[in-house]
Amino acid sequence: MKLLKLIPDNTNIRFLRWRVPFYAISLLLMAASVGLMFTKGLNLGVDFVGGQMIRMTFVDQQAAPIADLRARIDGLGYGEPVIQQFGQLNEISVRMRLPADSSNRTAVAERMTREIVSTVRGAYPQVRIDGLDSVSGKVSSELFESGMWALILAAMGISIYIWIRFEWQFGVGALFALVHDVTLTLGMFSLTQMEFDLNIVAALLTLIGYSLNDNIVVYDRIRENLKKFRRMPITELLDLSVNETLSRTVVTSLSLLITLVALLVLGPDVIFGFTAAITLGIFVGTYSSIYMSTPILIWLGVTSDSFVPNEGPDRAERTARGET
């Protein structure tokens, strides 16, 4: 039986030759993402800003009458609703901010929900209410805070682990790749204005894990080769390591994509944003493990000495012979 080989044996692509232009592009994209977040911002869901989200399905309609609904709900005087369609064309979510100035916000929120539901029911008797999320300002700020903490702690924890297992340069490289991946994903959320809720934080944490997976596999090979080929120039050695692990990188990323696309196309609509974030993260993560976290090692001065346990006469001797 002839087996499928996506990547031929013994590839020798000189990935790192293009490191400067790719770095430039990545840094530009990161800057653009940060800029987008400051100007356009993220479309934060009720989890993070508080408010109410009512999910409804217009059973007897082809598509939800979004414009009409917007006018009707706006007319109630609680502010403008954010209406988004998800899944089928007749499935929507109606999002409302909590009334700002009111001593009894919970009661007002309750009344608001009741009025919206009865207004929509009055106009479209066949509507089906699928779910309700109601989050007070207090809870939403707690959720936001704990979400941010989770991201920061995960990034720190993983970088420290890599630093301990490898060398500090690798820790910095991993942290940089991770910031790169998260920033670009956030930029994409800002650009598309997809809803950013609690699930997306989980998605970001997941993609941090997976992108680091790739990093570690490449780093592990770099470490092995650094011990094996003491005289090889570092750029060449990094290229060799990336090439040796290329087949694995491609097969694993494809495996993940197969399952993710299945989820995107066939899975529950409610977690579409979540799956989309991870899918995007797989692309960004695979790219960053080759072009972000590897070249940075050159600039941070990784040499074959980095993994020599006993420095001393041996090192001095080699330096004397002109090996670095």
Add this chain to the structure above:
Amino acid sequence: MLDFPRWKKVWLSLVTAALALAALPSLFALANLPWPAAIPAPLVNLGLDLAGGSHILLEAESGQIAAQRLENMEETVRTTMRQADPRIRISEVSSNNGSLSFMVEDTGQVDRARELLLPTINGLGSVREWDLQVVDGTRFVLAPTDQGLNAAVDNAMQSATEVVRKRIDALGTREPTIFRQGDTRIVVQVPGLQDPQALKDLLGQTAKLEFKLVDETALPSDVQQGIAPAGSQIYPFADDTPTVGQTIAVRRLGGIKGDNLVNAQQSFDPQTNEPVVTIQFDQQGAAKFAQLTTQNVNKPFAIILDEKVLSAPNINEPIRGGTAQISGGFSVEGANALAIALRSGALPVDLTVIEERTVRPELGIDSIKKGGIALAVGLTLLMAFMVLTYGRFGVYTCLALVINLLMILGVMAYLGEVAALTLPGIAGLVLTVGAAVDANVLINERIREERARGRGVVQAVETGYKEASRAIFDANITNTIAAVIMFLFGSGPIRGFAVVLIIGIATSVFTAVTLTRMWVAGWLRRTRPTDIVL
């Protein structure tokens, strides 16, 4: 490396079987197939987003508990001093910044007053509840201690949780989950509830019932402006009463509280046919109520619920039977809810709904179905890809994958409620399937590489497993770090996702590394191939 003694094989197979078979009852249940009753069947718990239902987070205002406690302290101080023999006169009773202060008028009685208060400030438990300071010789300052206040909050929350439980039971809700979260919060989860409104209305009602005499001396113009005569207090009428918008002055003291009830039922007023609540006092309450109504015949008294007046009828005759009827413009549902609330007792503190998540059960079923299909399709495609890429080794990978999935579900079934399957959890399952093959990909690629370098079959396999293990280990540790942090910081559904990831990491290392190695070793031993297709 490739040596597997018989005992080890048996042991590994037993563990695998025990965990993987535990998934079967849940799979049967999801597919709506009958499970033989004779065999015990641990089931995977479904989160609310899949099972449908409501998650309600209630919060108490701890400041309210402190204020209440201060008020009780004031009453205790007044009573203690009044009942002392000879009576100790006090003045300038005031409370600010959470502490209570008063003057003992006769300096000679300061020591005795202090002595009388000692049991109260020391409390019943092991912690001192109040700090007492005597300033300038005669001014007493009572400040609550932190421990005392915490204990009071804890107490109030404990009984609030009990009241919440009673009320939900009275509503006839099946299988509610009620537990305390943090210092001042209560989580209520009810599966399959269609309309959580009734539940929220019921829990939002403190149900503090009071009967107080109307102050007839108050000038209507003063009352209108919110000015109460000394010893009286202004209350507004409740929302659904005919007199809503008006206020009334009632006497602060001399009323009775509705704590001593034995029963409360919704009924109809025989004359007006209006929905009302009939309450029944216990013996003590009945005696107090009889006394109040006997002494005040032909005077109006106000029925006050949660600081709002329901009605202020005239006492036409003494009510001695201990039964009273409360009207206040109720709907039948409203009267019924109030009856339940009164039966289960007043909440010691107001509770506010600060978070609610409700999902229609059908939506959850839909999610499970779609998630299942996505999983099946993804898995099939992935398995085809693996077999095409790695041949026999790909088949081992596929076997490991299926067992891995079963083991995750099995472990979740054993763990029960701690590891409920949520919507993000389904995504976690699908993702774990994708990620679990990574270990096998690493191993297979390495074996391929070692073969290309000219190593023999057995040696290549051995080196492949050994060299790949390091990266597999490191990669899984980083994923575990991310998943554990997600579990610790995440709420609800996110936790469900993290749980699947954590279990999946453990089982996938076991199936992808240990099990496949056992199978590969067995195959090598049996056939002793000189070349492998990889």
